Amino acid sequence: MPHPVRYAEDDPYLAKLRDICLAFPQSAEKASHGHPNFYTRKVFAVFGGVVKGDHDSDRYAQSVLVLPDAGEREALLADTDRYFHPAYYGPSGWVGYDFRAGDVDWDEVAELVDTSYRNTALITLVRELDTRG
Template sequence: MAHPTMFDEDDPYLARVREICLALPGAAEKISHGRPNFFTRKVFAIFGGSLKGDHFAPVARNALLFLPDASERAALLEHERFFVPAYVGTNGWLGLSFHVIGGVERVDWAEVAELVDASYRNTAPARLVRELDAGA
């Protein structure tokens, strides 16, 4: 049985996340478990998620899930806009809640790009990371 779609294609947060993610070398998008996933060989960002025990929590449904550097994880969790998502959180992933931040204009999109960049570097093949660095 296929998962139901759990996002709105016209979501302005998704549009910005998609723009950031798909600008990276070798990045592509697929829908998995009802949500947009951005990947090279491995997934490096997911739009939307859930909390353990609450699959419909607003804080997670409208969020960016990413894999931060392990050394930064604890510091990020000190801020209310970050959370540990269900399923992938046990593997070190975090979520950035756009719901907590507020409107699209209030999001620090440079910070989002940095989080996506770190997650990409933690998951992408070395060849693609070199390509990213060569283009920077």
């Protein structure tokens, strides 16, 4: 049974996130479990999330899930207005950045996605990214 679509294709947050994510070497997008996923061989960013015990809510429908460096995770989650511990991904070290929590700092989002890409992509793709400057 397919998962219901949990996003609007014309969402302006998704459009901006798409621009950021698809600029990385060999990145692509696919819908999985009702959300756009950005990946190379592994997923490095997901648009939209939920928290444990609240799977039917759209509270975090406009967010991005990323895999930060291990030492950065707790500091990010300390900002409970912006960041959240996503269901399913959170136990593996991922965090969510809520686009609805205020003005979006797109430079910060790009840095988070960059780190997540580096934490999941093949080393050859990270080298390619580094040669781009």
